[in-house]
């Protein structure tokens with residue numbers, strides 16, 4: 001196995017993100033529906049290259065489209081937690097957030113017979129309660145934070161934040177952070193958002209060049225690392241972007257990448273750097 005690990009992750013939101021933002025007219029619904037077409041193309045591409053990946057699937061998608069979700073499971077991909085409604089935790093109170101965690105866990109258990117090891121918050125927006133709830137519900141890793149680009153780390157809890165004072169960092173927990181970045185997410189590069197006055201629609205090859213360079217830089221400055229790319233089937237599933245995804249896979253393979261599911265990558269980090277003590281930073 002290579003020292004350089006790539007986690008391809010797919011946030012399988014279909015129309016849930018649009019509904020959570022109140023966009024429920026036929027066009028945004030159909031825009032999300034295209035995710036089913038994209039998902040089929042992605043599953044087939046990953047099969048061609050014998051790659052397993054991680055799919056963060058809201059309970060909404062699992063219960064709306066059980067068949068395609070079963071296909072994803074059948075091909076050996078990991079199913080991880082992405083809320084039930086795709087409402088960001090930051091806009092829910094603790095009870096609402098916990099009931100979403102439980103409800104989506106039940107949907108995942110029904111789908112694949114296992115509970116989710118990993119969690120990614122909708123819109124990458126954790127609430128003040130999320131980390132404590134993830135630990136309470138026995139999650140192994142979390143993937144919504146940006147504190148590193150190539151190395152997982154242990155999630156801290158109970159930081160004291162006061163604008164007029166230096167940060168007081170809380171204790172490390174056993175929860176593993178598998179960090180992400182908006183720059184390695186297809187959505188902001190490609191997807192039009194009228195509400196944000198964002199046109200998206202970047203040239204896929206320019207994004208590809210950035211994504212490859214992010215991998216190359218990892219090989220230059222680290223002895224070992226993990227890089228995570230995040231794609232949405234309804235975004236990456238369009239023709240020119242699917243060609244970009246295939247070029248990304250072939251180029252990273254050429255550069256010596258090992259592709260794996262995020263639970264497996266988190267496990268490698270856990271074995272390399274076991275949590276010794278609850279030390280403060």
Ligand SMILES: [Zn+2]
Nearest residue numbers: 011013122123
């Ligand atoms: Zn999402």
